[in-house]
Amino acid sequence: MNVRSMKEKRRVVLVNYINAKPFAEGLSSAVGAEHFSVSLQNPAQCALDFADGKADIALVPVGALSDLKDFNIITDFCIGCDGEVRTVALFSHLPISDCRRLLLDNHSRTSFLLSRVILEQLMHIQLPWQQIDVQTFQHREDDLILMIGDKVFEQETKFTYHLDLGATWKEWTGLPFVFAVWIARKHILAEEIQLLNSILAQGMDKLDDIIRNENHGNVVLSEYYKRNISYHMDERKRQALALFQDRAGKL
Numbered sequence: 001m002n003v004r005s006m007k008e009k010r011r012v013v014l015v016n017y018i019n020a021k022p023f024a025e026g027l028s029s030a031v032g033a034e035h036f037s038v039s040l041q042n043p044a045q046c047a048l049d050f051a052d053g054k055a056d057i058a059l060v061p062v063g064a065l066s067d068l069k070d071f072n073i074i075t076d077f078c079i080g081c082d083g084e085v086r087t088v089a090l091f092s093h094l095p096i097s098d099c100r101r102l103l104l105d106n107h108s109r110t111s112f113l114l115s116r117v118i119l120e121q122l123m124h125i126q127l128p129w130q131q132i133d134v135q136t137f138q139h140r141e142d143d144l145i146l147m148i149g150d151k152v153f154e155q156e157t158k159f160t161y162h163l164d165l166g167a168t169w170k171e172w173t174g175l176p177f178v179f180a181v182w183i184a185r186k187h188i189l190a191e192e193i194q195l196l197n198s199i200l201a202q203g204m205d206k207l208d209d210i211i212r213n214e215n216h217g218n219v220v221l222s223e224y225y226k227r228n229i230s231y232h233m234d235e236r237k238r239q240a241l242a243l244f245q246d247r248a249g250k251l
Helices: 018-027 030-035 043-051 062-067 109-122 151-158 165-173 190-205 207-213 221-228 235-249
Strands: 010-015 036-041 057-061 071-081 088-092 101-105 129-132 143-148 161-164 177-185 230-232
Touching (some): 010 018, 010 043, 018 036, 018 071, 018 190, 018 221, 043 062, 057 062, 088 151, 088 165, 101 109, 109 177, 109 235, 143 151, 207 221
Parallel strands (some): 101 129
Antiparallel strands (some): 057 177, 071 230, 088 143
């Protein structure tokens, strides 16, 4: 069997944030639409869809990998950063040392774990924490709030202090960071994975077109896509992933 003879489309789920737009662009091509059925969800739901058997292939938060079974990490691509990431940060009205509660965005377990790793293992700060919908929750003056994704662009100017988790991780470890990876069930054929990798690469080739065509208010997309987000899953990112999984396992 090869990809040309596939009768059923593989079910693919990926995040509905602008940082995954190049992947979605590739999958929306004629070849992508022929072979893959695509669903867009928040990061946590991507992991749930894979765990519940609703997806054959998924872009999932690395913090959820320990809860998943029957998968391989695939493709040359990921959602990562090599320094400041901008859309994964802690915000507060008071200095972090004066905050009394940690409110965690419930859309991604990776950022939830990373914030705790940095606070507890690097800064030696332990706060009671609560997972919430940060866009609707009424926070207190002394709260420290984790926000991820596109909502950061709208909310970041409302706070006095912010700590970029990508930049902090890089300063601490000297490594990039991986927020989400592509995974597939073990029965997915190598030819299908190769096709997906090619489709994602084609989407990445359209990055300049995406930057020209998208409009996100105060976001300078060329800077965000090319400086804040790092898409290639190289050896340094694999090292960073292993280190993060080790540190998160100690929480």
